[in-house]
Amino acid sequence: MSNAEMVRLLEQYADLNEINGENSFKVRAYRNAAEAVASLGESVAARVEAGEPLTDVKGVGKEIAEKLTVMATTGRFPQLEDLAKKVPPSLIELTRVKGVGPKLVQSLWRTLGIASVAELEGAILAGKLAGLPGVGAKKLEAVQRGIEAYHRNVGRTRLGEVDFIVEPFLDKLRAVPGVVRLEVAGSYRRRRETVGDVDLLAATNADTASAAITHAFAAYPEVAEVLGSGETRSSVRLKNGIQVDLRVVPEDAFGAALLYFTGSKAHNVALRQVALDHALHLSEYGLFEGGADPDRPATPGSAGRRVAGRTEEEVYARLGLDGVPPELREDRGELVAAAAHALPDLITLADVRGDLHMHSTWSDGRATVVQMLEACAAKGYEYAALTDHSKALAMTGGLDEAKLARQWEELDEVLAEARPRSSEAPAGRAGVTLLRGMEVDILKDGTLDLSDEWLERLDIVLVSVHSHFELSQAEQTARVVKAVSHPQVNVLAHPTGRVLGERDPYAIDLAAVFEACLANGVAVEHNASYQRLDLSDVNLMAAKARGVTVTLGSDAHSVDQLATMRYGVDQLRRAWLTSADVLNARPLAEVRRFLRKGRG
Ligand code: DGT
Ligand code: CA
Ligand code: CA
Ligand code: ZN
DSSP states (O other): OOHHHHHHHHHHHHHHHHHTTOOHHHHHHHHHHHHHHHTOSSOHHHHHHTTOOGGGSTTOOHHHHHHHHHHHHHSOOHHHHHHHHHSOTHHHHHHTSTTOOHHHHHHHHHHHOOOSHHHHHHHHHTTOSTTSTTOOHHHHHHHHHHHHHHHHHTTOEEHHHHHHHHHHHHHHHHTSTTEEEEEEOHHHHTTOSEESOEEEEEEESSHHHHHHHHHHHHHOTTEEEEEEEOSSEEEEEETTSOEEEEEEEEGGGHHHHHHHHHOOHHHHHHHHHHHHHTTEEEETTEEEESSOOTTSOOOTTTSOEEEEOSSHHHHHHHTTOOOOOGGGTTTSSHHHHHHTTOOOOBOOGGGOOEESOBOOTTTTOSSOHHHHHHHHHHTTOSEEEEEEEBTTOGGGTOBOHHHHHHHHHHHHHHHHHHSOTTOOOOSEETTEEEEEEEEEEBOTTSOBSSOHHHHHHOSEEEEEOOSOTTSOHHHHHHHHHHHHTSTTOOEEOSTTOOBTTTBOOOOOOHHHHHHHHHHHTOEEEEEOOTTTOBSOHHHHHHHHHHTOOEEEEOOBSSTGGGGGHHHHHHHHHHTTOBGGGBGGGSOHHHHHHHHHTTOO
């Protein structure tokens, strides 16, 4: 059994136990173990086979280690199978509806026999929910809104969750003999924040290889169901529900096919028009001159002479265009820019010089300050901001002034230890300069959850909304504008509060917020956590258009999560941002100047 399958089963077990009302420690233990397996760099099954104890894996205790061993050796999880007889797994889907927690799911199931989202909708229509304990008019309304959001999101998966499954799949398929090219196309390649399905494109050097890759594709252990299979295309559904399509194309048309299947559809339509303007015809088989009927897709042989198609660049160049990075292919003006040789020099992950949002064990992070700084050093960062939560987020162990003072004592020790004696080297862990910061809660009235005295002492102050999402747009806007107008504030973190697939943005007038940020020397964050990716690409474009500085923050709560930065860079690229638009693509001295807002 693969690690991915174990993760899925552990999570299912945790969810079902939660619905079943088991104590929260047990539930959390299984969720932690799932996370531990997910981030483990090696195969659990291989470890079991080698006789290495699983209890050495952080987050895996004795009981769970035993269950993993059974999974690895028998391919089964008997306790989960037993539990599923009592609590139908379809109930897990119900908890994905915002406003419907495990407790409510349990009572819906016990009292009304509701086991699916469709049944829940039916029961609401029939007025059956009114009168259930804990379901008042307000709750009912929240559940209905949750169902609407659920339908909007259903069928799409967050990019960060797809990567985890696609990358090992690609490795497997690339190893098939005769495969000369294998790329992911579609929205995945354009790095959309969520993807509907995954489109793979292969080129092979022999017909037998074509059959071999289709076979390897269907035989992949994570495949739950083969939806269709032919000589040059097949589709499967993976165990986690994601659909993957594979097409096999000739090598000399690979570029044209990659271009076509990368999309977006709107980009393709616009590009085909450019081809027509050049008296050429573009299809997934190549760029052709003469002979083609523009209203019918060309096929090799029927379509005149192919003038380009081996690579994407070749096709763009033949049309007088610079190559368009996949992230820009949304028909938002990229072809006009490509024709004018004016495409932006997009920011890359290598341009990021530091992380400006991360948590430690001082609040709800899982790694110590030292571990986080060492991980930042390993990434080659120049600086990193420690931004633990403030006290209003009590459940995170948020810091009040006294606890912040204690944190600073520890930081003094950490820095003293790391600073090379008699040298001017930057203070910090292995050369990473630590910026002392905090993610301070914006309270309901727009005031901040930390004293002015401490706000003044911090190197960097992030502010964010973690409560009262339901305020009217006017109230929410006034609240946030007031917060960013505080003279010590530097960054507005996750500005719309959205959680992809789970929570819609709160109502807020972003144009007014950008105006206030600009007037007060405050940057807006792009929160790179793949669950948030907030601001969205479109909102980032608006921020840039208004001249507002953008920061990137991983919002990491563990060492592993620092790597989520790449998803943030993806979204910045989709928003046409260059390194000049991004605060933490600048050297430390410039960052400090921005943070001082022209003071001292
Ligand atoms: P998704 O899967 O919903 O996240 O989005 P995409 O963009 O991956 O869409 P998908 O998987 O339906 O198709 C992959 C690409 O194939 C799409 O981006 C462009 C191309 N494509 C699909 N259908 C059409 C079409 O009817 N016309 C054109 N021009 N291109 C298409
Ligand atoms: Ca797709
Ligand atoms: Ca597709
Ligand atoms: Zn936050």
